[in-house]
Amino acid sequence: MAAGEPISPVIRVQREDFDSAAESRKLTQGRHDIGALVSFVGLCRDEAGILQALELEHYPGMAEAEMTRIGTLAIERFSLLGLTAIHRHGRIEPGEQIVLVIATATHRQAAFDGANLVMDFLKTSAPFWKKEHGKDGTAGDWVAAKDADDTARDRWISVLSGSGVTE
Template identity: 65%
Template sequence: MISPLVRIQREDFSLQDEIDALSTGRADIGAVVSFTGLCRDEAGTLAALELEHYPGMAEAEIARVAAEAASRWPLMGLVAIHRYGLVKPGEQIVLVLAASAHRRAAFEAADFMMDYLKTRAPFWKREHRADGTLGRWVEAKTDDDDAAKRWEQAP
C-alpha cells in the first residue's frame, strides 16, 4: 500500500511541481487526477478567506482518510495539500492528486478525498469582507454533506 502525502501549509503550491514529484520516473502510472480548489468570491464582497486548523489533529485526520482512500482503490500515489491563513479570491486553497494505473480509480479516490475535505476535515473558514469587517464562519453546504454520504455505502 502507498504512503499518502499530506501537507498543511501557509504558502501556495505549484500544481505542476506536485504532479512532477508524484509521477516523474513512474512508467507504471497511467492516470493522475488533480483537483485544485480556489477561493471564490460569489458576491464581490470578499477580501480574503481566513482558514484555521488544529495543528497535528488536522494532519492526522486527513492522513487517516487518505489511508482509507488508498485501501479502497488501487492507487500508486495520493497527495492532499491544504492551505491555512488568509487566502484571497482566486488563490489556491486545496490540492488533491490521485495516481493509479487506470483513470477510474484515480477519479474516484480524488472525489472521495474532496468530499471528505469539504465536509469533515478539521478546518474553520471565516470571511474577511472588502469593507474591512469580519464576516461569518463558513459551514459545509447540504449538497456537500449529501455528496459525502454516498461513500458510506460505496465499497
C-alpha cells in the first residue's frame, strides 16, 4: 500500500494457528514510511497446571465486524500505517497462540497505543467466549469478564471521546 492511501485493518478469525513473523512481513514489505512495529501475541496459560485446554467460541460475522470496527478506531486515532488482528477459535491448549495484534506507525508510541487499544477492546467488546477444560477431565464454566479489562477499555473511551473519534 502506498503512503497516503486509506488504511483498512486486516482482520481474521480462524481455527488454525498463525505465523506472527509472516504477518509482520506482510505489513512492512516494501514500506519505507514505517518507523515502528508493535506486536502482541496472547498465549493460552495452564493456570498453574490445572488447565488442559480452552475452548473458544465466537459469533461468526459479528466477531469480524466488531474487530474491524475496533481496528478502524485504532487506525484513525493513532494514524496507524497498518494493523492486523487475528483471533483463533476452537480448542487451544496451554502454550498455543490465541490472538495476534500488530500495529505499524511512523513512531513507536502510536504503534504501542494502537496495539494496546485493540487488545483492550477485543477483551471486552468482541463476541468471543472461553470455556476452561481441566486436566482432571472436568469442563469448567465459561470464563467471566474481569473488572480490570473493563477498566482498561474505559480508559480508552475517555481518550477517544476527546479526540473526535467515537467509540
